Amino acid sequence: MNVTTELHDFIFNGHLNYVPHLSIDCAVFGFHDNQLKILLLRSKYLDGWALPGGHIQRNEHIDIAAQRILKERTGLDKIFLKQYQTFGDPDRLKTQSSQYFLNAVQLPIPPNNWLMERIVSIGYYALVEFSKATPTPDLFTEECDWWDIHQLPALIFDHDHMVDLALQTLQAQLHYQPIGYNLLPDKFTMPELQKLYETILDKPLDRRNFQKKIMGLGILEKLEERKSVGPHKSPYYYRFNEKNYQEALTEGLSFGF
């Protein structure tokens, strides 16, 4: 099936498979080069970048739908995903992006088409390991790539608002939930973990106090191995203790930065 027929099918028959009036949008965070990154797509039929998103199948749990959508965009299973807000402004799609879409698709879409109606979007944020994720465009996507959270391109609809709120939520969660596990490779050094926290919170932390606090949580274990990173003392590798980490996820923690 080529792009044109698939697009046609999605527009005119999508409501048969998907729940109308609802969508999902995901803010997918990654960490690379000491920067917090977010995954964005540029659609062939829209005038800006967008959060990865999609629709919910007729008999699908919304959490499963979010997992499915992100599997298609990143190749990853069992992603750390959290619902953070549902966006329900009736005019959230009534921007110039909509007009651009109508011009771009070159199809006679009636106003009562399921995609032209008011859509409420459920916002999720996700944490993924940058190096394991493979940004994957679909047929309707021109580009799919990571962007530094501090240098975002123009986003469509209300997606800038969605990113703002997702980041705020992540920052707040950081104080109760052990978050590094989903964003870092299996083993990592203490300076790397600290940089991650500093990047998300957007403020510097004291190296020695950070180590004390994070080790005090009891979810990390120090390895024998050290990482060679320059003309100076080499830091040890650490990894999350799976069992204690899972416990901390359900019980919650108390940081205090």
Add this chain to the structure above:
Amino acid sequence: MNVTTELHDFIFNGHLNYVPHLSIDCAVFGFHDNQLKILLLRSKYLDGWALPGGHIQRNEHIDIAAQRILKERTGLDKIFLKQYQTFGDPDRLKTQSSQYFLNAVQLPIPPNNWLMERIVSIGYYALVEFSKATPTPDLFTEECDWWDIHQLPALIFDHDHMVDLALQTLQAQLHYQPIGYNLLPDKFTMPELQKLYETILDKPLDRRNFQKKIMGLGILEKLEERKSVGPHKSPYYYRFNEKNYQEALTEGLSFGF
């Protein structure tokens, strides 16, 4: 319009006014007799108690819809309302309650009717001043009343889960947001405020430390007047300082119970 024709109209024409596949359910909290209460309805056509809820009008913001729904049930305007979770299990309505409904309404409802389809519900929690709210049943409601949060009746669908999560959210919020304002009368005593916090957190707090901490936030002002409550020293009245309270709402606070 009598009950039967209004019900008929809602079932068969409701989708013209309301967004299908979506609903709103609200956990409305009040405080009375040193108990945390929640507002529940018993529908004429359902076999248990339910959270007050409803549907979103075609061109209505979801937050406005929640306000409208609660205005109808309590008579109150500008209620403190917060979205806390969207419930999207495709089978959340497929319980015995649905069968009971079909028997009770005695109408030939086809399976493709908008109320028979899968509905995703947006959960809000609300805080209201018990004495100012007037529980108001609608045409389809048999009873509408406050229930002690610790002695709830059988609830329909997934409403028990909704209540659980709303309470958990409220408890968590209590640590960052000045919450008493919405649940207490304009002026109140320190023991009353403390009782509210103890009730929500479900644990005792030290009287003297509580006073220190709560006054340290700078959102309360002590009045000259005292309340006469028994054969012992009379407590002062306090009230929220409107300006500082609003500031605290946006800035957030840091408690630590």
Add this chain to the structure above:
DNA sequence: TTTTATTGCGTACTTAATACACAATAATAC
């Protein structure tokens, strides 16, 4: 006038958060 339960205010103790010091060390330069 005494009794009673409770309030207002205060002080000691413990724990958590913050600030800062210094020796150890791995790659590089010479």
Add this chain to the structure above:
DNA sequence: GTATTATTGTGTATTAAGTACGCAATAAAA
């Protein structure tokens, strides 16, 4: 080899926040 350099590992002192508890004041009832 040996000195240089930037960074890491570990520790201690200080400050702030949280917890535990004491006691005099007092308003209504006995």
